[in-house]
Amino acid sequence: MDTVFIKAHVPMYAEAAGLTLYIAFWGILFSITAGFICSIIRYFKVPFLSSAVGCYIEVSRNTPLLIQLFFLYFGLPKAGVVLSSESCAVIGLAFLGGSYMAEAFRTGLDNVSHIQTEAALSLGMKKRQIFRYIIIPQAAADSVPPFCANIIFLIKETSVFSAVALADLMYITKDLIGIYYNTDEALLMLVISYLIILLPVSMLCTFIERRMRFAGYGD
Numbered sequence: 001m002d003t004v005f006i007k008a009h010v011p012m013y014a015e016a017a018g019l020t021l022y023i024a025f026w027g028i029l030f031s032i033t034a035g036f037i038c039s040i041i042r043y044f045k046v047p048f049l050s051s052a053v054g055c056y057i058e059v060s061r062n063t064p065l066l067i068q069l070f071f072l073y074f075g076l077p078k079a080g081v082v083l084s085s086e087s088c089a090v091i092g093l094a095f096l097g098g099s100y101m102a103e104a105f106r107t108g109l110d111n112v113s114h115i116q117t118e119a120a121l122s123l124g125m126k127k128r129q130i131f132r133y134i135i136i137p138q139a140a141a142d143s144v145p146p147f148c149a150n151i152i153f154l155i156k157e158t159s160v161f162s163a164v165a166l167a168d169l170m171y172i173t174k175d176l177i178g179i180y181y182n183t184d185e186a187l188l189m190l191v192i193s194y195l196i197i198l199l200p201v202s203m204l205c206t207f208i209e210r211r212m213r214f215a216g217y218g219d
Contacts, residue, residue, distance in 0.1 A: 005185050009176060013189050016172040017197060023086060023168070024155050027093025031154065034094060035101025042102070043109045053102070060099035066160045068092045073164040085166040093154055100150045108143035109135065141212050148205030155198060169193050 038053045060068075072088040083091070112135050120130045162171035173190040177183050 016169045020168045023089045026090045030094035031097025034098030038102035039105035057099040085164045089161045097154045104143045104146035108139035111142045
């Protein structure tokens with residue numbers, strides 16, 4: 001193991017990790033927003049929009065992220081729409097993640113008993129109040145486990161961004177292997193980089209889930 005090589009290229013991996021986290025942050029943020037909106041549309045069965053959201057979810061979940069990125073990066077320029085690598089990565093991750101988040105939120109919404117809604121109506125609460133103060137808190141608690149799993153999944157999916165010339169962790173690793181042939185060292189730094197990113201996220205998600213169970217939510 002060439003420790004000199006590793007020490008020399010740690011700054012490159014740190015920079016690539018920062019870019020990976022930046023893209024993951026925005027992609028996940030937009031996917032949460034899109035997922036929440038889509039779940040609300042499907043929950044209330046909004047005419048036409050509900051069917052459109054259902055089609056989006058099926059297309060998104062049944063096509064690989066790599067294909068979606070190729071379409072954004074190589075396909076759209078044929079139609080005169082040129083996006084940067086960063087934009088393609090964020091849009092692709094949000095497009096994929098939005099469908100998974102929508103299903104996570106929808107599951108939480110469906111788990112809330114209709115009896116509670118009927119009881120709240122009998123007490124004189126308005127539908128808007130019921131949704132805000134009764135349905136949303138319980139649905140959010142029930143959605144925590146799949147929500148956390150989706151976040152980890154999406155961060156791991158960033159490993160395909162190198163396909164659109166984004167200088168992320170995978171791109172740097174392949175570049176170094178191609179130039180110096182230090183395969184073991186480059187792959188070791190790649191694994192360690194993802195562990196440094198994902199382990200704290202995983203631990204935080206576990207902590208939140210335990211807190212939810214301890215507080216009596218999600219039962």
